[in-house]
Structure formats: C-alpha cells, structure tokens
Amino acid sequence: MAAGGAIVELQRNSPKWSNIVEGIVMLERKIFPKHESLARSFDEELRKRNSGLLYVEVNGEVAAYVMFSWPSSLSASITKLAVKENFRRQGYGEALLLEAIEKCRTRNVQRIALHVDPLRTPAVNLYKKLGFKVDNLIEAYYASDRNAYRMYLDFDAE
Numbered sequence: 001m002a003a004g005g006a007i008v009e010l011q012r013n014s015p016k017w018s019n020i021v022e023g024i025v026m027l028e029r030k031i032f033p034k035h036e037s038l039a040r041s042f043d044e045e046l047r048k049r050n051s052g053l054l055y056v057e058v059n060g061e062v063a064a065y066v067m068f069s070w071p072s073s074l075s076a077s078i079t080k081l082a083v084k085e086n087f088r089r090q091g092y093g094e095a096l097l098l099e100a101i102e103k104c105r106t107r108n109v110q111r112i113a114l115h116v117d118p119l120r121t122p123a124v125n126l127y128k129k130l131g132f133k134v135d136n137l138i139e140a141y142y143a144s145d146r147n148a149y150r151m152y153l154d155f156d157a158e
Contacts, residue, residue: 005056005063005092007099020055023062031082045079054099056092064092066100068112076104078114081123093126101130101153110155115141115148127151 010020045051048069055065064083070076078100083093104112116123118137132151141148 005058005087007054007056007095009103010053010055020057020062024053024055024065027062027065027082027084028080030084051079052100052103054096054103056087056096058087063087064096066093066096068100068104070104070107070109073108074110076107076109076112078112081114088122093123094130097126097130105155112153114151116151117142118147118149124149124151 010017014020045067050071051067051069053065053067056063062084064087065080066078066082067080068076068078078097081093081097081100101112112132113135114127114132115138116127118124130153132153135150135152138148138150140146
C-alpha cells in the first residue's frame with residue numbers, strides 16, 4: 001500500500017464520524033450509479049449492529065473504503081469496496097479487502113459473499129486474486145442491462 005495511508009475502522013462514537021461519512025458519500029456519488037449508491041442511506045447502514053467500515057485516509061481525504069456485514073454467524077458479505085480514482089492501483093483496495101476478510105474471519109463465519117459487475121475487471125481480478133470464486137451470474141442484478149457475478153470465499157472448517 002502506498003505511503004501516507006493507514007487503515008482505520010470507523011467507530012460509532014468517533015468525533016470524525018460525520019466528516020468520514022461525508023467523504024464516503026461524495027465518493028459513492030462519484031463512483032456508483034445513483035440506484036447503486038448508498039449515499040442517501042449510508043449513515044443508516046453503518047449504524048446497523050452487524051456492520052463495519054474500514055477506510056484509508058490520505059492527507060485528510062478518504063481515499064478508499066470497504067463496508068461489510070455479518071448478518072448471521074455463518075456468512076458475511078462485502079457490501080461496498082471503492083477506491084477514489086487518483087488512488088487506484090496503489091494497493092488500497094487489496095489492503096482494505098484483506099483487513100475486512102480478517103475481521104469477518106474473527107467472527108467465525110464460514111463464507112464471505114459479494115456481488116460485482118463482471119465488466120469491472122480490476123475488481124473481479126482483485127477478488128479472484130484473494131481467493132473469491134464466481135458462484136454464478138445474476139442477470140439484471142444492478143439494472144436491466146447490468147449483470148453481477150455472485151462471488152464467495154469459503155473458510156476451511158478448522
């Protein structure tokens with residue numbers, strides 16, 4: 001990961017909460033189409049009990065973030081992973097994803113799942129690099145003309 005950024009877990013009582021959420025919402029609006037963006041409900045999503053958010057801040061701005069949840073003791077999901085355009089290809093996405101996987105692993109879940117647009121090749125390649133496998137293609141997942149791969153990572157039962 002590039003110098004100058006450290007992974008931080010957003011704590012509900014953090015004095016920086018609103019600034020960080022604001023930075024993430026701006027990133028959400030820029031990266032994701034309106035119907036896929038959590039911009040309007042981000043704060044609400046983060047306040048759910050079994051969810052977490054890790055982010056990288058560089059020079060006071062949110063460079064990247066990953067949001068994850070563990071709705072049951074068996075499975076977790078990566079709900080969002082985004083890296084600001086000028087911070088891409090510097091290892092932030094991979095570092096965040098590895099940290100999120102580790103956080104989920106400590107909750108003893110057996111599987112982490114996610115959805116990704118097959119046309120987002122860098123994202124698909126990153127997930128595959130970290131061991132995620134394509135479960136299946138879900139047609140019209142994002143929109144009538146946009147599909148998604150459902151991908152998963154299983155932890156070996158120990």
